Amino acid sequence: MFKKILLLSLITLGLAACGGGDIKPEVAASSESRDQIKIVGSSTVYPFATTVAENFGRSTLFKTPIVESTGSGGGLKLFCSGLGDNHPDITNASRRIKASEVERCAENGIDDIVEVKVGYDxxxxxxxxxxxxxxxxxxxxxxxxxxxxxxxxxxxxxxxxxxxxxxxxxxxxxxxxxxxxxxxxxxxxxxxxxxxxxxxxxxxxxxxxxxxxxxxxxxxxxxxxxxxxxxxxxxxxxxxxxxxxxxxxxxxxxxxxxxxxxxxxxxxxxxxxxxxxxxxxxxxxxxxxxSLYFYVKKDNVNKVPGINEYLVEFMSERASGPDGYLAEKGLIPMNPDEHLKWKSSVLSLEPLMLN
Amino acid sequence: MPDYILSTSNRMAKRHAREKRFKWYGRMAIFISIAFLVFMFSAIIFRGASAFQQTKIALDINFSEAIIDPSSSRDPELLKRANYKPIVLQSLSNVIPGITERRDRNRVYKLLSAGAVFDLGEQVAEEPNILGKSKKVWLLASSEVDLFMKGKIDPNISEDLRRLKDRDIKWIKILQSEGRIKKKFNTTLFSSGDSREPEMAGILGAAIGSFFSLLVCFLIAFPLGILTAVYLEEYAKKNFLTDFIEVNINNLAAVPSIVFGLLGLSIFLNFFNLPRSTPLVGGIVLSLMTLPTIIIASRSILRSIPQSIRDAALGLGASKTQTTFHHVVPLAMPGMLTGTILGMARALGETAPLLMIGMVAFIVDIPKGITDVATSLPVQIFLWADSPEKGFVERTSAAIIVLLAFLILMNLCAVYLRKRLERRW
CATH class of the missing domain: 3.40.190.10 (Periplasmic binding protein-like II)
Structure with missing residues (x-):
């Protein structure tokens, strides 16, 4: 009886060890082709980002993005820490990005950031x-x-x-x-x-x-x-x-x-x-x-499928427009002119300029 | 001295009084702890019980092929994402008279959950033969309607202060009079992942995430813990090194769990580059946390096995390893399992270490393996408790009830194992 238990536990240990070993190449392989958008950042923007993510996931063939609530500062730190697969594509912020954070991003090879204004709170x-x-x-x-x-x-x-x-x-x-x-x-x-x-x-x-x-x-x-x-x-x-x-x-x-x-x-x-x-x-x-914002890595737009479509959904009339579903969640939307202006600059992926 | 002399003595009366007093202190202590427990449980159950029911609205849906599948492709993906809104609106206006204007139509459509059309899509994709027919379907009501049906919205306060307006309530009354609105058992709660809409949110994703994390945790912590305990107890010499290890294990058991999260972040995520937000990393971090508990419990069990068993085996010519693995460990196994289960129960309730490794996230899809992104039950509770939508209040408590049920189940398992398999000497 005991031998079985020991054998089982040894096998499981072995499996766990191999499992750990097996996972790595898989991750390495998927670093080229992650098929799910990763979003981090502000807990204030979280309810809005998750609403859009859910609608986006349900109405398209893309996977529903993962949205983590890390706080604005924490999100920007993760966002700027590198380009690869394990770093988020988008970070939400309940304030504007700081010059120091843009520098940090640049140090890690993230030169082009697209700024998106969500609305007001x-x-x-x-x-x-x-x-x-x-x-x-x-x-x-x-x-x-x-x-x-x-x-x-x-x-x-x-x-x-x-x-x-x-x-x-x-x-x-x-x-x-x-x-x-x-x-x-x-x-x-x-x-x-x-x-x-x-x-x-x-x-x-x-x-x-x-x-x-x-x-x-x-x-x-x-x-x-x-x-x-x-x-x-x-x-x-x-x-x-x-x-x-x-x-x-x-x-x-x-x-x-x-x-x-x-x-x-x-x-x-x-x-x-x-x-x-x-x-x-x-x-x-x-x-x-x-104002509430989110920031997108321009380099990732073509690497991770769905980012463009997520931006389209977010900037659509039915989401962030004056009578959109985000307004029902408590977001104060931009006025139509401002919304239109942001929509065109976001969809053409204009990079962020801090003045 | 005869009894009757003692019982009349003054000192004896005092001794009896002291004993009585002590008994009452004990009873009071038990009473107070039970009162706390009852208070906590009843508060949670009182708040959460209503979440196990969900309001649904019955509509006669005409599954018109011309609207749903004009190209007759019968492609399930297309059927799922077809535009069901006009069909639902048509059915609604058949039931509720006098909604012709666009604004009214949009308003009456809001009685239903945003997820109702997705449910219809799933249903049609599953049985495409329904196209062209008419059928009565129970659809999810919106969270506001649900709260009203559960008596959580007071219709007597000023209309501005409610999200559900007088007009909506009038419509609900019409539906009610036709028996088209009913509270039914909330299957969504147990069959779907997280959602931004309270009526569509479920705990299945989180529960499976918890299961995978605990599986990884068990696979790593159990063998490592048992082997460490057996070696330290049966083989290792008592010297400075083993004392040092023992002190460290005891210290590790008292380290706050957030520290393990930080460790997981810097080692497994940043150094080994394991995928963020996955049960794999969550399980590894939790296993680090449970390991000391398992080692300490297993060692104390091994120590409680009488020396005579080892002596008898050695006396009959068994080797040290045979003695340990044929006699000592099998006798200790129930106790070790108990320790493991209790450690895992603690791991099940942990949020702090998962916070650091990205498992506090909005995840809709149900995880299918240990490398899929996932949350866990306590994290789901944390996220719901922080949501502004009122419908999440009862769902938070419902998720707590489910988590408590799992914890009680695990603890009962531990008690059963101990009672059933434990041997006394």
Missing amino acids: GIVMANSRKSNQMNLSLKDVFLALAKDVPDGSGGLKPNNYKTWKDVNPNLINNKIEVMGPPPTSGTRDAFVELAMEGGCKTFDWIKALKKTDKQAYKSLCHTIREDEHFIEAGENDNLIVQKLNANPNALGIFGFSFLEQNADSVQGSTINAMPPTFDNIAEGSYPVSR
């Missing part, structure tokens, strides 16, 4: 429908959440505002409690850049500081307070929505698509008197909105 500050809608300005947001705030006499003081009323006498007398994503998140980056810095700039002397000492300006405008008034609630936006329902006094920071899906339980605060609605974000009048 609004970042909302929402609270439970059990309490009243908040009307905030960017300045309020900055003063409530910054680590250091102006002390009124040209200097700085540690942020000691405890209630919204402390920040702005017109606001309610509730404790400041804001739940937001951790620093690894692209949503946090965008929130800090658009909302915090936007409020920060309303102080003239800080705006002047940008020209003289950029470093100090950045650290002042981009640093969020670390006490109990700002709570890092993790990457999971669903969790923030649930916590808002449990705590009606708290505000949460998350993407517009979550607000849309949960409109029955949470409401978005107006920022600079602009409510976060589809139209306001699309027009650009809601101040905290950002």
Whole structure:
């Protein structure tokens, strides 16, 4: 009885070893002819990229692309790490590619990158429908959440505002409690850049500081307070929505698509008197909105079958157009003119130019 | 001293009281842990139970050959991708009166899942004889309709706050009155891969991914673990080197699993260039993680085998190897298997190491082998929990129920093996 078991285990070990050995040539062979598109990148673009990937897979003869959610920075790192089969063809990003990343790509032989704008995403500050809608300005947001705030006499003081009323006498007398994503998140980056810095700039002397000492300006405008008034609630936006329902006094920071899906339980605060609605974000009048992108390796377009068709599907009217299925998933589409412009530049594979 | 004197003594009463108190502490501890467990299970089951049902809409579909297959080619690929939308729209407008405008037609079409037409395509491709005939078909309803049918959308709140509008609800009522809308057992959940639409999403792809990963994990970790344990326990001399190895194995068992993921990324993906996001790499990483558990469990089992068995075999003239493999290891095998199963159960629930090697991905196709891209069950749960669509809330809990069922099954297996095959000395 035992001999059988030992034999079996030895055979399996052998098989496993051979299996490992066998796999390699197969992979080496397939490096010339991978037949499935690989996509990595931002978790914000992930729902949209997967929707297009699924529709593309179902309506064509190509395999459904694999979409990994690695975050914008992580995705670009993988994207720029090489040309071969084991590196992704496309990376999604909830911000534009940086010059340093383009350089890194070039170092690894990736010279031609095609930039594709997906559309827009609004970042909302929402609270439970059990309490009243908040009307905030960017300045309020900055003063409530910054680590250091102006002390009124040209200097700085540690942020000691405890209630919204402390920040702005017109606001309610509730404790400041804001739940937001951790620093690894692209949503946090965008929130800090658009909302915090936007409020920060309303102080003239800080705006002047940008020209003289950029470093100090950045650290002042981009640093969020670390006490109990700002709570890092993790990457999971669903969790923030649930916590808002449990705590009606708290505000949460998350993407517009979550607000849309949960409109029955949470409401978005107006920022600079602009409510976060589809139209306001699309027009650009809601101040905290950002562009979403993805990047394609031009060299791979002819190597991996289907990339061209994926781009066609993504840029089609029925996907990213004003009434496309991505809009239903919470993407704010570009206006028709802009969409048309991007469509023609993407389909002719114009390489990226950073200005 | 006679009993009655003791029982009347003050100290005896205290001793009894202490014993009673301790018993109650114990009972309370058990009660609290069970309460936690019951709370967790009931919360998950309460949320997930509804996902095992899916709303479907019955339509009399006229499989018109002129629309589906005008060239009469009967090519399954063409049949699958034919345009079924006009046929479905026609059937819908037969049931729901007064939809003539384009906007209304598009809206009423949204009652059905985007996947309904694909299902029709599959059905026609499977039995092309249906062309030209008419048949009542149950089609997937959209996630919004499904949520409404399950009572998760309150029709009394203001219309702006719902994704399902009053008009949609009116149409659903019409379908309901004709018995054309029903909740049925959710087969999609068990028969398809991931999808962006909650009603089309299933866990089969993830479950098979988990199976392949565990298979690779078992094939590597079991023989390696057993051989290591047998050698260290039966053959190796006790010296500095074996002590050093033992300390390292124990340390390895306590290393956080994400570290194994990083190791997998740098060695298997970057150095050996194994394919990313595959159960092959996932299994290898998980096997590294389970290996110390198996070795430690196997060694303690081997140590519990009485020395007298070895002595008897050696006394009868068996060699060291014969003694080990004819007597000691067979007796230890049930225990070793138990240890292995428990290690694998832990591996089944792991997400962190898979995060690093690209198994956290949107994958629709069902994997067919260890080198196909795949996810695993816990990863699927993680991805669904992070999705904005409301329909995924119940599906997340349903996937957790399935994962728990697998874990309980594996643990029961381990218990059974131990009870059935274990020998006592």
